[in-house]
Amino acid sequence: MDALTSRLWPITIAFCGAPLLWLLLDIGLSRLGSNPIQAMHIYLGDWSLRFLCITLAITPLQTMTQWRGMTDYRQLFGLTAFFYATLHLLGYLSADHAWVWPIIGLDLWQSSYLWFGLLAYLILLLLAVTSPKAAKKRLGKTWKKLHRYIYLAAAAAILHYFWQLKGNLAEPLFYLLVLGMLLGFRGLVWLKNRRFGLTAPSKPHAADPDRAD
Amino acid sequence: TWPDLQTGNPPAPDLQPTPAELVGNYTNYYEFAFNKEDATRLAQRLRIDAWSVTIGGEVENPASYHLEDLLQRCPLREYLYRFRCVEGWSMVVPWVGFALSDLLKLAQPLSSAKFVKFTSASQPEAMPRLRQQAMLAWPYQEGLRIDEAGHPLTILAVGAYGETLPKQNGAPLRLVVPWKYGFKSAKAIVAIELCRQPPLTSWNRYAPDEYGFYANVNPAVPHPRWSQASERPLGSDFFTPRRPTELFNGYGEQVAGLYSGMNLRQFF
Numbered sequence: 512m513d514a515l516t517s518r519l520w521p522i523t524i525a526f527c528g529a530p531l532l533w534l535l536l537d538i539g540l541s542r543l544g545s546n547p548i549q550a551m552h553i554y555l556g557d558w559s560l561r562f563l564c565i566t567l568a569i570t571p572l573q574t575m576t577q578w579r580g581m582t583d584y585r586q587l588f589g590l591t592a593f594f595y596a597t598l599h600l601l602g603y604l605s606a607d608h609a610w611v612w613p614i615i616g617l618d619l620w621q622s623s624y625l626w627f628g629l630l631a632y633l634i635l636l637l638l639a640v641t642s643p644k645a646a647k648k649r650l651g652k653t654w655k656k657l658h659r660y661i662y663l664a665a666a667a668a669i670l671h672y673f674w675q676l677k678g679n680l681a682e683p684l685f686y687l688l689v690l691g692m693l694l695g696f697r698g699l700v701w702l703k704n705r706r707f708g709l710t711a712p713s714k715p716h717a718a719d720p721d722r723a724d
Numbered sequence: 725t726w727p728d729l730q731t732g733n734p735p736a737p738d739l740q741p742t743p744a745e746l747v748g749n750y751t752n753y754y755e756f757a758f759n760k761e762d763a764t765r766l767a768q769r770l771r772i773d774a775w776s777v778t779i780g781g782e783v784e785n786p787a788s789y790h791l792e793d794l795l796q797r798c799p800l801r802e803y804l805y806r807f808r809c810v811e812g813w814s815m816v817v818p819w820v821g822f823a824l825s826d827l828l829k830l831a832q833p834l835s836s837a838k839f840v841k842f843t844s845a846s847q848p849e850a851m852p853r854l855r856q857q858a859m860l861a862w863p864y865q866e867g868l869r870i871d872e873a874g875h876p877l878t879i880l881a882v883g884a885y886g887e888t889l890p891k892q893n894g895a896p897l898r899l900v901v902p903w904k905y906g907f908k909s910a911k912a913i914v915a916i917e918l919c920r921q922p923p924l925t926s927w928n929r930y931a932p933d934e935y936g937f938y939a940n941v942n943p944a945v946p947h948p949r950w951s952q953a954s955e956r957p958l959g960s961d962f963f964t965p966r967r968p969t970e971l972f973n974g975y976g977e978q979v980a981g982l983y984s985g986m987n988l989r990q991f992f
Contacts, residue, residue: 538962544761545750545958546813607956609965614954621951674949677811678859679758 527591530558555599562592571696593639624674631667732803742815744885755851767892769850781917784832798822805902814955820883840873841923845912860926866910867923903972905939936992941973
């Protein structure tokens with residue numbers, strides 16, 4: 512990390528924690544409207560998705576700006592997405608369902624939108640567990656392959672969002688658009704590398720997202 | 725503005741009304757917006773002065789009634805009802821209204837009348853989503869079988885909490901069918917038509933496999949994408965369990981007879 516990048520570290524951590532503080536303030540001041548539990552679900556799910564998108568935006572950002580050393584930030588954002596997803600799940604189990612397992616079980620069985628959410632969460636859990644540097648080292652090349660599943664997690668999370676709505680599709684469509692753009696960028700990089708025969712992973716290239724690792 | 729109204733049936737001493745401000749801020753009104761906040765705000769543009777409602781179709785006495793005249797003929801009562809939305813939340817509302825059967829008696833349905841169609845207001849200049857022909861077939865239409873419409877629990881509401889209905893909650897005249905999911909209870913009704921055939925209804929047309937014509941509250945029949953086994957009552961606290969949803973929203977004693985012999989999974 513260069514000096515500028517390290518200087519951004521405290522403000523980034525504050526940024527990652529701010530949505531939680533804001534939520535606690537909203538709850539404390541009863542600002543979440545007529546159905547605060549539902550509002551909290553949407554809020555936490557939204558922030559998890561936003562941090563997933565930010566995580567996925569880091570690599571294209573590095574490629575475009577040639578600004579190196581953002582891997583630690585990518586990890587922080589990814590873990591923050593996992594953190595909000597965990598709160599989202601815990602909110603469902605405790606604030607909404609008060610740990611009443613028979614109703615939770617029935618809800619899980621009958622609500623297909625929850626399956627996508629659960630799939631997204633299990634992937635994020637796996638990625639979070641393999642996030643530390645030691646795990647990364649031990650997994651070697653597999654690590655990168657494994658962590659590409661973040662796209663599947665994001666897609667499942669967006670589907671989870673879509674699948675429980677009756678009408679207002681604007682928000683999930685927005686996330687779908689962002690995810691599509693982020694994927695599209697990688698597709699372009701891949702195509703460009705292929706055309707110029709630069710697919711060999713050992714060859715350093717500006718467009719190689721993990722060069723700095 | 726209606727003190728000391730007689731209570732409509734059924735007696736329900738255990739029901740506690742949801743705080744009025746929660747009811748006023750949490751309602752779907754897709755003519756205006758697809759989210760509840762914008763819908764509540766934009767619904768204030770609805771023009772509800774000089775309202776009249778037509779009743780026609782298979783009736784002896786087709787007519788158009790000014791709302792004030794109608795209220796002279798149909799006695800108002802207070803009806804404290806559970807209200808269950810297909811989205812999985814619920815509330816308890818003290819409606820002010822009259823039995824739909826009172827209006828049907830004025831119109832004198834013919835023996836050929838088997839269904840009742842309700843049409844909501846169409847005010848394109850006030851309703852952005854309706855103007856854009858977004859999502860549903862507008863104007864909003866709902867329907868009931870005639871015996872459902874004539875059931876004493878089925879009311880047309882003009883108020884709630886002793887006051888005139890807020891615009892976002894369906895002013896000046898809305899249907900309330902307490903044993904069915906909320907979308908059946910059409911808002912701002914301008915026309916009632918008795919029909920021989922089941923009418924096309926807005927949500928049923930939009931997604932027939934998700935929103936049935938009957939739409940009776942039934943915890944055993946999930947929506948294709950989510951469970952209907954439990955509900956979140958508005959006004960309940962964090963960490964309190966959801967309420968198990970009841971068949972016919974708890975009105976089975978009164979209405980189950982309407983559906984005897986019917987497969988409620990098939991006719992959902």
